[in-house]
Amino acid sequence: MIVWIETFINGITLGALYGLFGLGLSLSLGVMRMINIAHGDLIVLGAYLASIVMAALHCGPFTSLLIVLPVMFCIGWLLQRCLLNFVVGLDPLAPLLLTFGLSIVLQNLLQEIFTADTRSLPSGDISLAGLQLGGVSLGLLPVLTTVISVLVFAAVSLLLSRTSVGRQARAVADDLSTARLVGIDGHRFFALVTGFIMVAVSLASVLYGIRAPFSPTSGPERLLYSFEAVVLGGLGNVWGTLLGGMAIGIAQLMGAKVNASLGPFFGHLVFLVALIVRPQGLFSRAKS
Amino acid sequence: MTSFTVSSSRTATRVAGTLLLAMLLLALLAIPWLTGFSTQRLLVEAMTMFVIALAWNLLAGFGGLIAIGQHAFIGVGAYSLFFLSNSLDCAPWLLLPLATLSALAFALLSAWPMFRLSGPYFAVGTWVLAEMLRIAAQNTDVLGAGSGLSLDAMNNIDRWTRNAGSYWAALALCISAVVVARMTLRGRIGLALMSVRDSEVAATACGVSVRKAKLWIWLIAAAMTGTAGALAYINTLQVTPDASFSLNWTAAAIFIAVLGGIGTLEGPFLGTLLYFFLRESFSAYGAWYFIGLGSLAIFAMLFSPGGAWAPIKRRWDWDPLGLRRLMPTDATPTLSLKTGEAPPNMARPPQRTQ
Numbered sequence: 001m002i003v004w005i006e007t008f009i010n011g012i013t014l015g016a017l018y019g020l021f022g023l024g025l026s027l028s029l030g031v032m033r034m035i036n037i038a039h040g041d042l043i044v045l046g047a048y049l050a051s052i053v054m055a056a057l058h059c060g061p062f063t064s065l066l067i068v069l070p071v072m073f074c075i076g077w078l079l080q081r082c083l084l085n086f087v088v089g090l091d092p093l094a095p096l097l098l099t100f101g102l103s104i105v106l107q108n109l110l111q112e113i114f115t116a117d118t119r120s121l122p123s124g125d126i127s128l129a130g131l132q133l134g135g136v137s138l139g140l141l142p143v144l145t146t147v148i149s150v151l152v153f154a155a156v157s158l159l160l161s162r163t164s165v166g167r168q169a170r171a172v173a174d175d176l177s178t179a180r181l182v183g184i185d186g187h188r189f190f191a192l193v194t195g196f197i198m199v200a201v202s203l204a205s206v207l208y209g210i211r212a213p214f215s216p217t218s219g220p221e222r223l224l225y226s227f228e229a230v231v232l233g234g235l236g237n238v239w240g241t242l243l244g245g246m247a248i249g250i251a252q253l254m255g256a257k258v259n260a261s262l263g264p265f266f267g268h269l270v271f272l273v274a275l276i277v278r279p280q281g282l283f284s285r286a287k288s
Numbered sequence: 289m290t291s292f293t294v295s296s297s298r299t300a301t302r303v304a305g306t307l308l309l310a311m312l313l314l315a316l317l318a319i320p321w322l323t324g325f326s327t328q329r330l331l332v333e334a335m336t337m338f339v340i341a342l343a344w345n346l347l348a349g350f351g352g353l354i355a356i357g358q359h360a361f362i363g364v365g366a367y368s369l370f371f372l373s374n375s376l377d378c379a380p381w382l383l384l385p386l387a388t389l390s391a392l393a394f395a396l397l398s399a400w401p402m403f404r405l406s407g408p409y410f411a412v413g414t415w416v417l418a419e420m421l422r423i424a425a426q427n428t429d430v431l432g433a434g435s436g437l438s439l440d441a442m443n444n445i446d447r448w449t450r451n452a453g454s455y456w457a458a459l460a461l462c463i464s465a466v467v468v469a470r471m472t473l474r475g476r477i478g479l480a481l482m483s484v485r486d487s488e489v490a491a492t493a494c495g496v497s498v499r500k501a502k503l504w505i506w507l508i509a510a511a512m513t514g515t516a517g518a519l520a521y522i523n524t525l526q527v528t529p530d531a532s533f534s535l536n537w538t539a540a541a542i543f544i545a546v547l548g549g550i551g552t553l554e555g556p557f558l559g560t561l562l563y564f565f566l567r568e569s570f571s572a573y574g575a576w577y578f579i580g581l582g583s584l585a586i587f588a589m590l591f592s593p594g595g596a597w598a599p600i601k602r603r604w605d606w607d608p609l610g611l612r613r614l615m616p617t618d619a620t621p622t623l624s625l626k627t628g629e630a631p632p633n634m635a636r637p638p639q640r641t642q
Binding site: 029037086094109 | 348354356400401404405407408409411412413415416417419420423424426427535539542546550575576578579581582583585586589590593
């Protein structure tokens with residue numbers, strides 16, 4: 001019984017990471033109506049950047065964020081300005097195929113630069129530390145991941161509901177042409193949004209790199225988990241993405257308990273079943 | 289409401305065209321006697337890839353269904369053919385229709401959850417499906433788990449027959465895929481899909497069943513892809529989960545469609561030529577080859593979204609497969625507007641809807 005409770009809690013902590021993966025995707029889908037197929041590869045790129053910074057400055061993974069965050073923000077801003085803005089707002093086909101091409105380019109560039117070997121972000125003692133809660137033992141790092149993830153989600157939802165930038169984002173999401181009428185420069189705003197998405201992505205990358213080894217080809221799988229978190233959570237529902245991610249995380253770890261190699265399969269299965277039973281998302285009140 | 293006929297632009301060059309086609313067909317049929325095994329294998333690869341790209345293009349370019357998980361059908365087709373062929377100990381080419389059927393059955397089943405998604409969600413949703421099948425195949429002992437199946441039924445067939453059989457099967461598949469695609473697009477489903485593509489709201493208002501048309505094109509594309517996948521693996525004699533349920537298949541199909549021209553039937557043909565030319569010339573560069581290919585696709589999307597076929601069509605106004613529908617000038621519809629005046633945009637000279 002304790003084993004199952006542990007698995008469940010571990011699923012929640014893994015899912016919090018998936019939710020963080022999904023946050024960027026959820027924002028780009030919500031605000032720009034486009035899905036970035038290279039999202040997973042950008043997560044992996046962030047992890048590689050962190051590993052470069054850590055090796056160069058001999059610092060820990062969290063300190064490396066001081067450099068990785070602004071760099072990733074710039075990458076996102078440039079990506080949107082120089083590439084994605086040309087296709088955003090068109091039919092779903094153009095942005096999809098463009099980012100698909102980008103994903104292939106990124107994967108192979110990473111492979112060319114960093115070889116196909118897996119690596120991970122060494123985090124020292126913190127990765128070994130654990131907690132004991134009523135007979136259930138938990139790693140400190142997964143708990144920390146969950147706390148950070150929840151804080152990021154809280155910050156984003158505050159940003160969306162309380163600030164001027166958030167109001168702009170909601171206006172653009174509701175109706176781009178009307179938002180333009182009242183003075184929002186769509187393309188400049190999109191660049192800002194993608195920059196912010198990359199900030200969320202780099203947080204996710206570092207937490208991911210500490211938790212699991214990554215390689216240049218790990219991107220697509222991250223994209224799939226992010227996507228499932230977004231759809232399960234209900235479209236346009238920020239907190240839903242976190243809960244959706246947790247549902248996937250729990251399903252994966254519970255599944256892995258049944259059959260070690262079938263973990264991700266059960267995550268996908270939960271996604272499919274949820275699609276059939278509740279197409280509007282598990283945590284969405286609105287009818288689709 | 290007055291009705292008007294929508295005519296297709298074909299002229300009397302038909303006889304000459306038929307003759308030319310017949311000669312071409314004879315030449316293509318004779319290829320196993322004229323070339324070596326490696327050429328034949330490359331041709332089979334190119335022809336199956338063409339059919340897969342054609343199917344992807346039918347979905348994305350005509351049906352508005354962007355399927356990143358199209359490789360699901362490749363694995364389903366290949367695995368069902370290998371499994372059946374080995375259990376029945378029967379020449380694999382004869383069982384190709386069964387591979388088609390199993391891909392169809394899978395498509396029908398998968399439409400249930402997948403058609404709840406649309407646009408970009410559908411695209412990634414199909415990918416999830418393909419990934420599930422890959423993991424499932426990896427963990428199914430009957431299907432050889434991680435190491436897959438080899439085509440034992442081929443053991444007592446000599447090499448020449450093996451290669452020639454695959455080649456002829458691929459040729460037959462290629463021709464039937466083009467015929468089916470052309471018939472579909474010229475028929476009711478094609479008209480429905482093109483009207484949906486132009487304006488979904490208007491099409492629905494006219495009574496077009498969007499869902500039904502999309503389901504049909506999904507089934508047709510699945511059948512093509514499944515058969516092509518089965519044939520591609522007959523050609524290599526070994527199927528594994530990682531290779532058959534691999535995104536590389538869909539990536540190649542997307543490159544071909546993007547380079548050749550999305551939303552045309554000629555595009556995939558042109559794209560396949562381009563793709564195989566690039567692959568045979570540059571694939572030795574490994575990762576850089578893929579970087580180049582990806583960048584090329586990005587450039588094509590940005591600067592020539594119609595692919596390589598678009599400039600050709602613009603320059604020579606060519607429609608070899610007769611898909612374009614022209615609106616005759618004298619058939620200015622009065623519709624049922626009480627004023628008796630046709631809306632101004634209806635009275636324009638022949639206008640292409642494609």
